[in-house]
Amino acid sequence: MNTVTAFYPVGTPGQPWGASERAQWLQRQVVQRSHADEVVAKIDALRERFDVTQYGELDYPSGRYPLLAVRSRNWNDALPVMLVTGGVHGYETSGVQGALQFIDQHAADYADRCNLLVVPCVSPWGYERVQRWNALALDPNRSFVQNSPAPESAALMALVAPLKGQIVMHIDLHETTDTDESEFRPALAARDGKPFEPGEIPDGFYLVDDSENRQPVFQQAVNAEVVKVTHLAPADARGEIIGSPVVALGVIEYPLKALGLCASVSGARYTTTTEVYPDSPKATPQQCNDAQVAAVIGALEFALSNG
Numbered sequence: 001m002n003t004v005t006a007f008y009p010v011g012t013p014g015q016p017w018g019a020s021e022r023a024q025w026l027q028r029q030v031v032q033r034s035h036a037d038e039v040v041a042k043i044d045a046l047r048e049r050f051d052v053t054q055y056g057e058l059d060y061p062s063g064r065y066p067l068l069a070v071r072s073r074n075w076n077d078a079l080p081v082m083l084v085t086g087g088v089h090g091y092e093t094s095g096v097q098g099a100l101q102f103i104d105q106h107a108a109d110y111a112d113r114c115n116l117l118v119v120p121c122v123s124p125w126g127y128e129r130v131q132r133w134n135a136l137a138l139d140p141n142r143s144f145v146q147n148s149p150a151p152e153s154a155a156l157m158a159l160v161a162p163l164k165g166q167i168v169m170h171i172d173l174h175e176t177t178d179t180d181e182s183e184f185r186p187a188l189a190a191r192d193g194k195p196f197e198p199g200e201i202p203d204g205f206y207l208v209d210d211s212e213n214r215q216p217v218f219q220q221a222v223n224a225e226v227v228k229v230t231h232l233a234p235a236d237a238r239g240e241i242i243g244s245p246v247v248a249l250g251v252i253e254y255p256l257k258a259l260g261l262c263a264s265v266s267g268a269r270y271t272t273t274t275e276v277y278p279d280s281p282k283a284t285p286q287q288c289n290d291a292q293v294a295a296v297i298g299a300l301e302f303a304l305s306n307g
């Protein structure tokens, strides 16, 4: 009989999880930080300058959370809409804090040029638990699909739906972390009853373009701002980053819609997903937030000039 080394502490190798394995996984997830203190309080502090709306609520037995969006004041239907999302993966801290920093320090610069819609933390349950999945052990960033089973994704899709056709640019703020390789990829393989194939985490920033709607000049414009703050990820020995061919320095491509990824949610002409590397010995948390802000600014300036 073959023995298969267990690579994840929940479930049996080769067998997809059922309800009891999901419950075991859920029990392992503990609150490590406060959405109320680190996100809601910062959004509340923006209410004097921006319009804040609650577009939904997560209601899990393990926690209830408001879903909050920040909009430009004096919304003008004659202007293009620009969408910024963070915290689709709750553990990717700089996506959340970078979005908040962008609003606080830079959003006012875009008044009269576009309407900004910023959702700093799509997945608050995951933010508190420093977790990639939601409480149902689903990845919100594979769940931007019709009749989504992930309430985080469904709520964002409902928020954006009335604006389709008006959104010119959407930037979705993420990180690629060492824990992707040590925790989240093993968890995914275990959940789905698949073998875990080790990979490499790149040291540096990169972007994900849409292979069904390539915008290489836009990606270059975003990276040109980011390199003022942090370094781009080199390709690995196979010319890839996390298993995808590097199409330009610091750029890979995915079919966004087929994978149910957040950056497909708006149908915008210009879309990108940022991937900050927070575990680099060369990068501080503030630098990671600054890299996200630089990416947002690069994306906005390009879209405003080329809309």
Ligand SMILES: [Zn+2]
Binding pocket: 088, 089, 092, 141, 174, 175
């Ligand atoms: Zn992510």
